[in-house]
Amino acid sequence: MTFFVDVTVRGYELDTQGHLNQAVYLQYAEHARWELLRAAGLPQEKLLADGVGPVALEVTVKFLKELRGGERVRVSCRFDYGKGKTFTVAQQILKEDGTVAADITGVAGILDLSTRRLIPDPGGRLASLAKDPELLSG
Amino acid sequence: MTFFVDVTVRGYELDTQGHLNQAVYLQYAEHARWELLRAAGLPQEKLLADGVGPVALEVTVKFLKELRGGERVRVSCRFDYGKGKTFTVAQQILKEDGTVAADITGVAGILDLSTRRLIPDPGGRLASLAKDPELLSG
Amino acid sequence: MTFFVDVTVRGYELDTQGHLNQAVYLQYAEHARWELLRAAGLPQEKLLADGVGPVALEVTVKFLKELRGGERVRVSCRFDYGKGKTFTVAQQILKEDGTVAADITGVAGILDLSTRRLIPDPGGRLASLAKDPELLSG
Amino acid sequence: MTFFVDVTVRGYELDTQGHLNQAVYLQYAEHARWELLRAAGLPQEKLLADGVGPVALEVTVKFLKELRGGERVRVSCRFDYGKGKTFTVAQQILKEDGTVAADITGVAGILDLSTRRLIPDPGGRLASLAKDPELLSG
Numbered sequence: 001m002t003f004f005v006d007v008t009v010r011g012y013e014l015d016t017q018g019h020l021n022q023a024v025y026l027q028y029a030e031h032a033r034w035e036l037l038r039a040a041g042l043p044q045e046k047l048l049a050d051g052v053g054p055v056a057l058e059v060t061v062k063f064l065k066e067l068r069g070g071e072r073v074r075v076s077c078r079f080d081y082g083k084g085k086t087f088t089v090a091q092q093i094l095k096e097d098g099t100v101a102a103d104i105t106g107v108a109g110i111l112d113l114s115t116r117r118l119i120p121d122p123g124g125r126l127a128s129l130a131k132d133p134e135l136l137s138g
Numbered sequence: 139m140t141f142f143v144d145v146t147v148r149g150y151e152l153d154t155q156g157h158l159n160q161a162v163y164l165q166y167a168e169h170a171r172w173e174l175l176r177a178a179g180l181p182q183e184k185l186l187a188d189g190v191g192p193v194a195l196e197v198t199v200k201f202l203k204e205l206r207g208g209e210r211v212r213v214s215c216r217f218d219y220g221k222g223k224t225f226t227v228a229q230q231i232l233k234e235d236g237t238v239a240a241d242i243t244g245v246a247g248i249l250d251l252s253t254r255r256l257i258p259d260p261g262g263r264l265a266s267l268a269k270d271p272e273l274l275s276g
Numbered sequence: 277m278t279f280f281v282d283v284t285v286r287g288y289e290l291d292t293q294g295h296l297n298q299a300v301y302l303q304y305a306e307h308a309r310w311e312l313l314r315a316a317g318l319p320q321e322k323l324l325a326d327g328v329g330p331v332a333l334e335v336t337v338k339f340l341k342e343l344r345g346g347e348r349v350r351v352s353c354r355f356d357y358g359k360g361k362t363f364t365v366a367q368q369i370l371k372e373d374g375t376v377a378a379d380i381t382g383v384a385g386i387l388d389l390s391t392r393r394l395i396p397d398p399g400g401r402l403a404s405l406a407k408d409p410e411l412l413s414g
Numbered sequence: 415m416t417f418f419v420d421v422t423v424r425g426y427e428l429d430t431q432g433h434l435n436q437a438v439y440l441q442y443a444e445h446a447r448w449e450l451l452r453a454a455g456l457p458q459e460k461l462l463a464d465g466v467g468p469v470a471l472e473v474t475v476k477f478l479k480e481l482r483g484g485e486r487v488r489v490s491c492r493f494d495y496g497k498g499k500t501f502t503v504a505q506q507i508l509k510e511d512g513t514v515a516a517d518i519t520g521v522a523g524i525l526d527l528s529t530r531r532l533i534p535d536p537g538g539r540l541a542s543l544a545k546d547p548e549l550l551s552g
Binding site: 008010011012014018030031034035043044045048069070 | 149152168206
Binding site for chain 4: 284290294303306319
């Protein structure tokens with residue numbers, strides 16, 4: 001299952017060339033990840049209270065289309081777990097007509113905030129804390 | 139008439155204390171101003187093409203309530219013109235239950251982008267460029 | 277004594293009109309406040325560990341000069357305490373030639389992070405935690 | 415030749431976990447690119463006046479080390495041109511002890527702002543506009 005959130009491009013997010021600043025694509029992607037976690041019952045304060053936090057290890061953004069002020073876009077998010085301490089995050093930013101404005105692929109993990117080390121089985125740990133664990137897996 | 143836009147607090151906008159960062163209140167207010175202008179038929183690219191741009195001269199923010207990740211807020215915006223080169227901007231950020239999270243009062247003008255000086259009668263100039271000038275005045 | 281930090285205007289902080297975005301003035305001011313606290317021996321993690329955090333209650337910004345990409349500015353910060361739970365924060369953003377680009381005046385307090393209420397005698401509390409309390413007062 | 419700029423991590427750039435937000439790594443990288451262009455005699459306003467602008471097509475960030483408030487980091491930038499319309503951008507964020515906090519590799523081009531298309535020979539075009547073209551090539 002792929003989760004998504006809708007976002008309106010805000011005027012202050014544009015750069016001197018009049019299009020969405022490149023770093024804001026990553027902010028939109030992060031917003032969708034937090035909203036997925038929240039929808040699954042894992043808001044930031046719950047994760048902090050449990051002593052864990054998601055951490056980005058690597059991300060690749062392909063910028064395919066410019067975005068303009070006021071445009072409405074849809075940001076998708078899907079987590080795919082394997083057997084290791086890391087998992088992949090597949091995201092897209094879609095324009096209203098369905099064209100892909102950006103492809104964002106990441107590698108992430110779950111940090112133990114006291115030891116500052118990645119925990120094993122991140123998917124299992126998140127699922128055990130969540131109210132609605134189905135959202136957490138592809 | 140008071141214009142408004144709805145905004146969801148994004149996870150990356152929170153600070154180390156877990157609430158909305160203070161500068162982001164100003165970003166929300168700016169977003170509402172651009173959306174009001176866009177709704178009136180004045181997107182940024184049209185204003186730039188006409189050689190004018192809004193400029194903030196002074197702003198006061200009263201921070202009344204903390205905001206948390208995922209909260210939905212409404213940001214209002216009303217322009218009040220007098221006889222001078224500046225006008226006042228009255229904005230509020232409202233929580234879903236109607237309580238006021240922030241009061242934002244500003245003084246603004248319209249800059250001639252070539253001379254970098256404020257133009258006279260900003261309300262009249264904006265109205266002459268707009269498709270829906272009613273939105274532009276309180 | 278007035279504390280200050282030097283900041284270079286970054287390219288991504290400019291808006292479509294090519295000058296520093298208005299909300300970034302507040303970010304610069306916040307940066308100077310954190311750096312003052314750090315210089316006094318109070319980095320964010322120490323304050324969090326002590327269960328307190330600074331909170332902005334009100335701020336007024338007077339935007340006096342545009343700032344351009346690459347400009348170097350100096351951001352000052354001075355805390356003035358009275359007898360109540362709040363104190364005033366006086367800040368300026370100065371251009372290299374000494375002209376004032378912005379005047380920023382705020383009212384702040386120190387929040388008890390567990391009760392979410394302002395503590396009494398914020399100046400005394402900060403001074404008791406600091407290594408170099410002289411920086412903390414005007 | 416590899417260009418670099420020094421940056422201090424600002425308090426408002428930290429996230430709820432107390433370390434530098436992931437999207438800000440990209441902002442630092444963008445800052446270094448603009449500063450390289452400025453140092454070569456190509457500030458944003460000159461590029462805009464010439465009707466061209468740099469555009470990011472793809473970027474990969476490897477997040478290797480957390481960064482904390484107040485840390486001083488060095489951000490490097492090197493452009494490598496081939497024969498096509500795109501070129502690669504190799505950047506690193508280095509901690510004060512020289513360890514690499516992030517590796518950032520991008521593909522970029524130069525946009526003709528009127529046709530919104532990539533121009534051929536971007537390295538040659540930038541060099542022809544620059545005062546100090548040596549900075550523009552690896």
